[in-house]
Amino acid sequence: MSSYASLLKAFSERADGVVANGKPLVGVFGEGVPVPLITAMGGVVVDVKAPPLADAVDGPIEPVVSKVTEPFLDPFAARFLHRFAAGAFDSFAALIFVRDDVAGLAAYQYASELRRQGQLPMKGPRLHLWNMLHTKSTAAEVFNQAERVRLARELEQSLGAPFDTDALNAAIMSEAARHKIVGNLPSGGQEAFIARNAGRWLTAEAHSAFLTDLSFHTAQGPKIALTGTACDTPVLHAVCEAHGQIIADVQDYGRSAPFIHNAESMLTDLAGDALSMRAAPPDRFTRALHSATEDADLVVVSVDENDDAFGWEVPALKRATEDRGACFVNLGFRPFRPDAAWCTVASALISEALA
8 A cells, every 4th residue: 555545544434443452542632732751651643533434424323313413413423423332432532632632522411411410431542631722821830730640640540551751852853743743734635635635644754755755736716724623634725726826725634733842841832822712812822824725826714613713713814914914714613524515616716806
């Protein structure tokens, strides 16, 4: 199997295709978890927010979940809960949910409550809520350090391995090597999107090895920046690259993870992620968003129906984009799995904006 075929397989099968090789699996739902800490303590990190691509067609529908999940529940959370109830994560040692992720918080709350009420058995992974303050202050640093200790204690109980500084430094070095290779990938393109995100279901070493010998087609035309809420498929890349070249994708699953320099700075590096939607003060995110899109000829906004944060940025981003003479298009609500009809409408709006 070629390197790209291996990456495509990992991207398509996602958590269902992860090979643990005897190591305990630790699921992560959301951005900003200290991944090297999990690796250092013997766990295999697996993204559980994005369901396998086949899930859209033949994913489980569990009555116990259907009875309690309101129609407005975030689709990422809903699909996770159905898979959780169906036993997709029974072999996992732990599941870590990010407090700042709207879908992640809901998934944690529903999963915990279903277990507490006896609607689901207590067997399976331990559930842990990761909380981090994305700001810089002494109080925030103390809080984040306390959360790291709490997470390490949870992992020690789940994985049966104590914290080890040398192992943490080795894990950080592996992630740094991957970060460098991933950073050389094009911002746009369906294949680059798949290759980048396949790492969510591969070890840093395996991902880096697969990426080493790949090359990608370079698109031409107007420079396009993608903004909005999390999109775990390259559907927007497919739509936009019929009109130009994507030079920035700052949505979750599009943007790069923060670079962790060493064990001492791990929490500071994660907390300093200005493109976290919960960055504080809020204008940190606004400045980072405008900076990431300032070279684009066209800025595209696309959010899901559960957005409770990015929409507030749209008026100022539109004004700043148009003030510098660039184009701006708001595609409105994006379905969880956009169909051909939605893509056709989106393409027409982009074409009109660039005309």
